[in-house]
Amino acid sequence: xxxxxxxxxxVVLFQDLEAHAMxxxxxxxxxxKFTAGTVIFREMDDSDxxxxxxxxxxxxxxxxxxxxxxxxxxxxxxxxxxEMGLFxxxxxxxxANVETDSLLWRLDRAVFHDIFxxxxxxxxxxxxRLVTIFIERLRATNEQTRDAIRWGLEATGYAxxxxxxxxxxxx
Amino acid sequence: xxxxxxxxxxxxxxxxxxxxxxEIHSSQAYLGYRPQRVAQESWAITAQPKxxxxxxxxxxxxxxxxxxLLIDEKELFLWEFxxxxxxxxxxxxxxxxxxxAFDYSVIRQLLPxxxxxxxxxxxxxxxxxxxLVRSQTSFWATGFSSMAKCWRGxxxxxxxxxxxxxxxxxxxxxxxxxxxxxxxxxxxxxxAGITALRLSPQAKQFTQLLSATxxxxxxxxxxxxxxxxxxxxLIHALACKSYKRRVREIGFFLLQGVLPTFYADVTxxxxxxxxxxxxxxxxxxxxxxxxxxVAFLAAYQFGSGVGQAVLFGIGVLLWESALINLYPxxxxxxxxxxxxxxxxxxxxxxxxxxxxxxxxxxxLLRMKxxxxxxxxxxxxxxxxxxxxxxxxxxxxxxxxxxFPRWN
Numbered sequence: 001x002x003x004x005x006x007x008x009x010x011v012v013l014f015q016d017l018e019a020h021a022m023x024x025x026x027x028x029x030x031x032x033k034f035t036a037g038t039v040i041f042r043e044m045d046d047s048d049x050x051x052x053x054x055x056x057x058x059x060x061x062x063x064x065x066x067x068x069x070x071x072x073x074x075x076x077x078x079x080x081x082x083e084m085g086l087f088x089x090x091x092x093x094x095x096a097n098v099e100t101d102s103l104l105w106r107l108d109r110a111v112f113h114d115i116f117x118x119x120x121x122x123x124x125x126x127x128x129r130l131v132t133i134f135i136e137r138l139r140a141t142n143e144q145t146r147d148a149i150r151w152g153l154e155a156t157g158y159a160x161x162x163x164x165x166x167x168x169x170x171x
Numbered sequence: 172x173x174x175x176x177x178x179x180x181x182x183x184x185x186x187x188x189x190x191x192x193x194e195i196h197s198s199q200a201y202l203g204y205r206p207q208r209v210a211q212e213s214w215a216i217t218a219q220p221k222x223x224x225x226x227x228x229x230x231x232x233x234x235x236x237x238x239x240l241l242i243d244e245k246e247l248f249l250w251e252f253x254x255x256x257x258x259x260x261x262x263x264x265x266x267x268x269x270x271x272a273f274d275y276s277v278i279r280q281l282l283p284x285x286x287x288x289x290x291x292x293x294x295x296x297x298x299x300x301x302x303l304v305r306s307q308t309s310f311w312a313t314g315f316s317s318m319a320k321c322w323r324g325x326x327x328x329x330x331x332x333x334x335x336x337x338x339x340x341x342x343x344x345x346x347x348x349x350x351x352x353x354x355x356x357x358x359x360x361x362x363a364g365i366t367a368l369r370l371s372p373q374a375k376q377f378t379q380l381l382s383a384t385x386x387x388x389x390x391x392x393x394x395x396x397x398x399x400x401x402x403x404x405l406i407h408a409l410a411c412k413s414y415k416r417r418v419r420e421i422g423f424f425l426l427q428g429v430l431p432t433f434y435a436d437v438t439x440x441x442x443x444x445x446x447x448x449x450x451x452x453x454x455x456x457x458x459x460x461x462x463x464x465v466a467f468l469a470a471y472q473f474g475s476g477v478g479q480a481v482l483f484g485i486g487v488l489l490w491e492s493a494l495i496n497l498y499p500x501x502x503x504x505x506x507x508x509x510x511x512x513x514x515x516x517x518x519x520x521x522x523x524x525x526x527x528x529x530x531x532x533x534x535l536l537r538m539k540x541x542x543x544x545x546x547x548x549x550x551x552x553x554x555x556x557x558x559x560x561x562x563x564x565x566x567x568x569x570x571x572x573x574f575p576r577w578n
């Protein structure tokens with residue numbers, strides 16, 4: 001069963017597509033149900049598909065050390081993730097963990113590339129939207145990096161301003 | 172003020188599916204932070220003489236980077252707990268138990284100081300910090316900071332100063348710190364004093380001769396002053412070596428960001444005795460006293476003319492320079508100030524006094540609550556103001572005499 005049209009229209013990635021393009025895309029998605037606590041893909045897995053969240057929440061995290069991951073972001077209804085590896089063929093850069101029972105729509109890499117080959121007008125609109133989304137996510141990452149650094153500085157008491165050391169300069 | 176930063180972490184239990192989410196605020200992590208000082212062989216601590224208000228101070232030295240911190244008894248207590256096994260929360264509890272009260276600002280101020288001195292195990296990330304600070308500054312602030320950077324760029328340090336000083340000391344410098352040298356300098360100074368008194372009736376004539384060729388005489392005097400100033404600094408450094416302490420730096424900088432000055436960083440002398448510090452402080456001005464004495468004696472031998480006037484002028488300038496150096500109350504941390512600060516066991520007297528200044532009227536209104544150390548700081552400020560005023564007034568006449576056209 002393909003995803004309902006109202007789900008796809010809520011996905012920013014497909015915002016510029018017209019109804020007939022949506023109708024072309026919709027049957028290509030496969031429904032996947034995940035229960036809370038399961039892992040959709042792990043860091044360094046092959047990047048084989050893109051996912052759209054119909055309901056539920058997914059946490060994307062990056063391994064830090066031992067059994068600790070740092071939470072990067074949280075995806076909810078209408079969000080999509082896992083698109084990066086479809087372009088650069090690199091392994092997954094983070095782990096997708098299901099926080100609450102979720103229904104996701106999966107678009108396989110081969111199908112994705114097929115759209116690009118056979119429907120260049122759809123591909124162009126998706127690509128344009130992707131660029132703006134990447135920019136947004138890059139900005140968010142910058143903020144996150146700054147927050148992480150601020151956290152480190154505050155947590156270690158390093159952020160309390162500069163202090164001069166003791167010394168004697170004989171003049 | 173911005174809210175504390177928070178970090179979201181996700182943990183897995185081995186062999187189990189699922190995960191746990193944790194939201195950790197930086198303040199929470201701060202309390203759990205277990206500061207760890209660097210290895211025992213990387214630092215040394217020396218107790219300083221008791222200050223007038225009965226406080227004990229200590230100089231904590233990073234032996235690896237040669238950085239120093241002046242810490243008080245409370246900070247020493249904290250430092251002893253920074254062994255990596257006590258969290259700040261536990262330390263705060265012990266502190267409260269020991270001193271009866273606790274203010275987190277004590278830790279908040281101490282930690283960055285220790286970071287800066289490289290005394291904590293955490294990696295320093297000064298460059299990163301500077302970038303963060305820089306990103307918040309305005310266009311004008313950036314402009315001013317670049318200008319200040321250019322001006323500060325005039326400063327320089329002599330590489331391997333300690334090694335050079337050690338070599339100079341070994342190959343003859345030690346003679347300067349023999350009692351006979353001190354006796355000779357005093358004898359020379361007494362002789363020069365008598366000579367200067369004999370020459371003083373001609374002072375007006377010397378002034379006229381100098382004002383006839385102000386640029387040439389001025390240039391010669393300036394060159395001699397410059398050379399004496401370099402020697403002065405070198406003698407400080409050699410005195411430091413005579414106590415087997417390290418000369419951290421020798422160089423040139425702009426005192427108060429304005430006044431070009433040579434300096435020797437002899438902070439390591441704080442790892443020695445108070446007597447050693449006073450000797451190091453006194454050694455520098457002895458150069459001006461000795462050279463000035465030689466100039467007076469040479470002027471006495473010289474036939475009357477511009478040469479004699481220049482030599483007499485050099486003698487006066489060098490002795491005055493020694494006096495200014497030894498005079499403690501001029502707002503600058505010169506040798507006299509250092510001696511007073513050492514004798515009073517208040518190594519940061521000037522900074523404390525300047526910090527007191529904005530609150531001075533309020534403190535004076537509640538005179539009863541002023542403590543002994545504060546009275547000393549007030550006395551220091553008062554003497555500085557009066558001295559600078561007197562110096563300026565006294566020198567107005569001298570400047571007028573040198574440039575008669577100004578009258």
